[in-house]
Amino acid sequence: MEILPCCHLSFALAAPERLDPRIALERALEKCPLAEVEETILQSIPYSGFPAAVESLGWLRELHPEADPFPRNETSQPKRFFEQIYGDGQEKVRASLRDRHGDLERWIIEFAYGTVMESSWLSSDSIEALAVSSLIGQARLQPLHSHLRGALRTGHSRKSLTLLFESLHKVADPQVLRAAGKMLERECSSD
Known part of the structure; x- marks a missing residue:
């Protein structure tokens, strides 16, 4: 690409x-x-x-x-992509999101990382x-x-x-x- x-x-x-x-x-x-x-x-x-x-x-x-429209990847595993991006710091990021608002962690992981990023056929890089x-x-x-x-x-x-x-x-x-x-x-x- x-x-x-x-x-x-x-x-x-x-x-x-x-x-x-x-x-x-x-x-x-x-x-x-x-x-x-x-x-x-x-x-x-x-x-x-x-x-x-x-x-x-x-x-x-x-x-x-x-x-x-290009077909979407339907096998979403939001936690995997999130873990790849944040590595050992993922728990700190999750805690930071929870501290900001109770729903923010779930929304970001499920929607941004799950629905959007995990459904992409683009490489993670x-x-x-x-x-x-x-x-x-x-x-x-x-x-x-x-x-x-x-x-x-x-x-x-x-x-x-x-x-x-x-x-x-x-x-x-x-x-x-x-x-x-x-x-x-x-x-x-x-x-």
Whole structure:
């Protein structure tokens, strides 16, 4: 999968004021198969919400009315994907979610990790690259740190994540990119 154009789309859906989502969608369609672009939009739902997905899927159908939606993976095991992303820190994340609101843990694990992520045919490293891009767009540093760790756990290298950061330098907040770079440096130096 040519991930960077889809990462830019994920970023745009999270930060439309920094990168026009329609432009990002058209650029992704120039470089990536339609099914990958569609899946990128679906994977954006836990980060950017339903309104961004509904709107961008509408644009996608305007551009490709003949396209059939790609079939979903129906074997959902939300705990497995959650464990892969958070590793040994998963209990701390679960406790943090419970502390914020009694329903939040269940909703995130069942919906975001179960319904959305586990039903995807994308690889876990691709899903994490999309998550990192979205969180950079939103300047959400705490979850970004968790998902940078998740990206490393799913097979990304320092180099691949640095390339992702560099590809976003024209549209992302420079302070957020610097913070992301420092987080990545700390994570990679602690190995």
